Amino acid sequence: MTQKPLITAQHLSVHYPLRGGLIGPKPYVAAVENVTIEIAAGSFFGLVGESGSGKTTLGRAMLRAAPITKGDVLFDDGEVEYSLKNLGKKELKDYRKRAQLIFQDPYAALSPRMTVRDIIAEPLEVMGLTKSRAETDERVREIAAKCRLNVEHLRRFPHAFSGGQRQRISIARALVSGPKFIVADESVAALDVSIQADVLNLLKAIQQEMGLTFLFISHDLSVVAHVCDHVAVMYLGRLVETAPTRTLFSAPRHPYTKALLSAIPSLDPDDRGKAQKLEGEIPSPLNPPPGCKFQTRCPNAIDRCRVDEPILESAGDEHNVACHRWKELAL
Amino acid sequence: MSRLIDVENLTLQFDTDEGRITAVDDVSFSLEAGEVMGLVGESGSGKSVTAKSLMKLNPGNAVYGPDTKITLHLDDGPVDVMALQNDREMKIVRGGAISLIFQEPMASFAPAISIGDQMVEQLLIHTSFSKPQAKEVSIEMLDRVGISDPSTRFGQYAFELSGGMRQRAMIAMALSTKPKLLIADEPTTALDVTIQAQVIDLMKDLVSEFGMGIIFITHDLGVIAQTADKVAVMYLGRLVEQGTVRDVIRRPAHPYTRGLLAALPTLDDIDAPLTPIPGDIPSPLERPPGCVYNTRCQEVVGPQCSAKVPAFFEVETGHAAACHLYDPAGGFE
Numbered sequence: 001m002t003q004k005p006l007i008t009a010q011h012l013s014v015h016y017p018l019r020g021g022l023i024g025p026k027p028y029v030a031a032v033e034n035v036t037i038e039i040a041a042g043s044f045f046g047l048v049g050e051s052g053s054g055k056t057t058l059g060r061a062m063l064r065a066a067p068i069t070k071g072d073v074l075f076d077d078g079e080v081e082y083s084l085k086n087l088g089k090k091e092l093k094d095y096r097k098r099a100q101l102i103f104q105d106p107y108a109a110l111s112p113r114m115t116v117r118d119i120i121a122e123p124l125e126v127m128g129l130t131k132s133r134a135e136t137d138e139r140v141r142e143i144a145a146k147c148r149l150n151v152e153h154l155r156r157f158p159h160a161f162s163g164g165q166r167q168r169i170s171i172a173r174a175l176v177s178g179p180k181f182i183v184a185d186e187s188v189a190a191l192d193v194s195i196q197a198d199v200l201n202l203l204k205a206i207q208q209e210m211g212l213t214f215l216f217i218s219h220d221l222s223v224v225a226h227v228c229d230h231v232a233v234m235y236l237g238r239l240v241e242t243a244p245t246r247t248l249f250s251a252p253r254h255p256y257t258k259a260l261l262s263a264i265p266s267l268d269p270d271d272r273g274k275a276q277k278l279e280g281e282i283p284s285p286l287n288p289p290p291g292c293k294f295q296t297r298c299p300n301a302i303d304r305c306r307v308d309e310p311i312l313e314s315a316g317d318e319h320n321v322a323c324h325r326w327k328e329l330a331l
Numbered sequence: 332m333s334r335l336i337d338v339e340n341l342t343l344q345f346d347t348d349e350g351r352i353t354a355v356d357d358v359s360f361s362l363e364a365g366e367v368m369g370l371v372g373e374s375g376s377g378k379s380v381t382a383k384s385l386m387k388l389n390p391g392n393a394v395y396g397p398d399t400k401i402t403l404h405l406d407d408g409p410v411d412v413m414a415l416q417n418d419r420e421m422k423i424v425r426g427g428a429i430s431l432i433f434q435e436p437m438a439s440f441a442p443a444i445s446i447g448d449q450m451v452e453q454l455l456i457h458t459s460f461s462k463p464q465a466k467e468v469s470i471e472m473l474d475r476v477g478i479s480d481p482s483t484r485f486g487q488y489a490f491e492l493s494g495g496m497r498q499r500a501m502i503a504m505a506l507s508t509k510p511k512l513l514i515a516d517e518p519t520t521a522l523d524v525t526i527q528a529q530v531i532d533l534m535k536d537l538v539s540e541f542g543m544g545i546i547f548i549t550h551d552l553g554v555i556a557q558t559a560d561k562v563a564v565m566y567l568g569r570l571v572e573q574g575t576v577r578d579v580i581r582r583p584a585h586p587y588t589r590g591l592l593a594a595l596p597t598l599d600d601i602d603a604p605l606t607p608i609p610g611d612i613p614s615p616l617e618r619p620p621g622c623v624y625n626t627r628c629q630e631v632v633g634p635q636c637s638a639k640v641p642a643f644f645e646v647e648t649g650h651a652a653a654c655h656l657y658d659p660a661g662g663f664e
C-alpha cells in the first residue's frame with residue numbers, strides 16, 4: 001500500500017508506575033515498549049497477541065486514552081496533523097471526534113437507562129456537533145440505517161436487543177461523530193459465530209463505504225485473517241512481527257507467530273496432535289526476562305537470545321520481524 | 332466399551348415471571364465410558380442447562396418433564412438420577428460419579444480459601460480418605476496436570492494463579508475424586524490459544540488414563556474437531572444433529588450445522604466470505620412452532636417446517652439429523 005499513514009506510532013512506550021520504590025528509580029511496568037507502527041489510511045489493520053501482550057494498551061495510546069511515556073503517536077488525516085503527546089485541550093477535543101473506540105462487551109458498554117437514540121446521540125451532544133435536536137435526530141437515523149439498525153427501534157432500551165444488535169448500536173455510537181480512525185477492541189469476541197460473521201461483514205462494509213481506517217484488536221487469528229489487510233503480532237509489550245495478512249499467514253517468520261498459528265484448533269479431526277505446542281505461559285510484565293522476551297518459551301532460543309533483545313528488521317516487502325534467527329529458521 | 336449414561340426425553344422448563352419457558356425440549360443421547368461427546372450450540376441453545384440436568388443442578392424453579400429419564404450406569408448398578416430427592420442422595424452423583432468444570436476458573440474457586448483446602452474438602456466429602464491422605468492425593472493431582480511446584484501451589488489462593496494455571500487446578504480438583512463422567516462447560520473459552528492447546532492436550536491424556544466419559548460443551552467447532560469422538564448439535568433447546576465428529580464436520584446434514592460451519596472463519600481459505608446465519612436466535616418465550624430453526628433456515632422444505640416438529644432421520648450409519656429434508660414421507664402423514 002503506497003498510501004500515506006493516517007496514524008503512526010514512533011518508538012512508543014507506555015509505562016505504568018508501581019507502588020513502592022522510595023529509594024532509587026521509580027518502579028514501573030512496561031505495558032508497551034518501543035513500538036513503531038504505521039497504519040495506512042483506509043486499511044484494516046489487525047493487532048493480535050495473547051492476554052497481557054499490551055495490544056489493548058497500544059490501541060488506547062493511539063486514542064490518547066493511555067499515557068504516552070516515551071515516543072509519540074502522529075495523526076494526519078489531511079485536515080489536521082496532531083502529535084498526540086503534545087495535544088492541547090481544544091485539539092484533544094477535536095481528536096476525540098476523529099478517533100473512536102468500539103468496545104468488546106456489548107452488554108456492558110451500553111447504559112441500560114438510556115434509549116438507543118440517546119446512546120447514539122450522546123457523542124454528538126457532548127461534542128456539540130449538531131445545532132438542533134432535529135439535526136441530531138437526522139444524524140442518528142442516518143447512522144442507524146447505515147449500521148442496519150431498525151430505525152423504528154430507536155426509542156427502545158438496550159435490554160430489548162440481542163448481542164449482535166447491541167454491538168451494532170455500539171458501532172453506530174462510535175461512528176456518529178464522523179471519525180476517520182476506529183479502534184475495535186475485541187469487538188466480536190463476545191458474539192456467537194453466526195452473529196460474529198454478520199458484525200464483521202458490517203464493519204468491512206462500513207469501512208469501505210466511509211473510507212475509515214481500523215485498528216482491529218483481536219486474539220482470534222482466524223477472524224483477523226478474514227478481515228484485515230495488515231497484521232501486527234505483539235508479545236509482552238513488543239511488536240514481534242508485522243506483515244500484510246497474506247504474507248503473515250503463508251510465511252510467518254517469528255517463532256511466536258508460528259506457534260500461535262499452529263495452536264488454532266483445526267476443523268479437520270485428522271489433524272489431531274499435529275499442532276506445534278508452546279510450553280509455559282506469557283511471563284509477567286512485572287518481571288520480564290532479559291534479551292528476547294519470547295526466549296523463555298521459544299523452541300529455537302540460543303544463548304544470544306537470552307542477552308540480546310532483537311529489534312524489528314525487514315524480512316521482505318512490508319514484512320518486519322524481531323528475531324535473531326529468522327533467516328536461518330526460514331531456510 | 333460399556334454404557335455410562337443414558338438420557339431419554341429430557342425436557343426442562345423454568346417457571347419465570349414471564350411464564351413457563353422451555354429450556355430443553357425432548358433431548359435424548361447416550362455416552363460410553365471413555366468417550367468424548369461435544370455438545371455444540373450458540374448461547375441460549377440450552378447446552379449448559381442440559382449438562383447441569385445430569386446432576387439436577389438447576390435452580391428451584393426448574394420443572395422436569397414427566398418422561399425425563401436419566402440413567403447413570405455405575406459399578407454397583409444403574410442409578411435413576413431423576414428419582415434422587417435430596418442433597419444427601421445426590422452426593423453419589425454430584426462430585427462423586429460426575430464432576431463439573433466451569434468456564435470461568437476465577438469464579439469457580441472461593442477467593443478466600445486456599446486451592447489446597449478446597450481440594451481436600453471435596454475429597455473428604457466424597458471419599459474415605461483421611462486428611463493427610465487427601466492432601467497427598469491433591470498434590471499428586473496438581474502435579475499430574477502439569478502444575479510446577481505443586482506443594483507450594485497447594486497453599487496458594489486462586490488470585491495467585493494465572494488463568495491457565497487456575498483451569499489446570501480446576502481440572503485437578505474435578506478429577507481427584509475419580510469421576511466416571513466429567514462435564515466440561517466451555518473449559519477453554521477464557522484461555523489464550525496457546526494455553527487452550529495445552530489444556531486440550533491435558534484433557535485428552537487424562538481421558539485415556541482414567542477411562543472416563545467427557546461431555547465437552549463449547550461453541551468452538553475447532554475445539555470439538557480436535558477433542559470429541561462424537562458431536563451433538565443443539566438449537567433452542569432441541570437436539571438437531573448427532574453423529575461422529577468426522578461425519579458431522581465433513582458432511583453436516585442439518586441446515587443449522589451447515590450455517591454454523593459457513594459462518595466460521597478458518598485459516599484454510601482466508602478469502603472465503605463469512606456467511607452469517609440470518610436473524611437472531613428467537614427468545615425462548617417465543618419458540619417457533621414446528622422445527623425450531625424454521626425462522627432462520629435457508630433450506631425450508633415446505634409448510635411442514637413450521638407445522639410439524641421433525642423427527643430424527645438417519646442420513647448415514649450413526650449420523651442423524653432432525654430435519655424434514657430427510658423425511659422419506661416428506662413430512663406428511
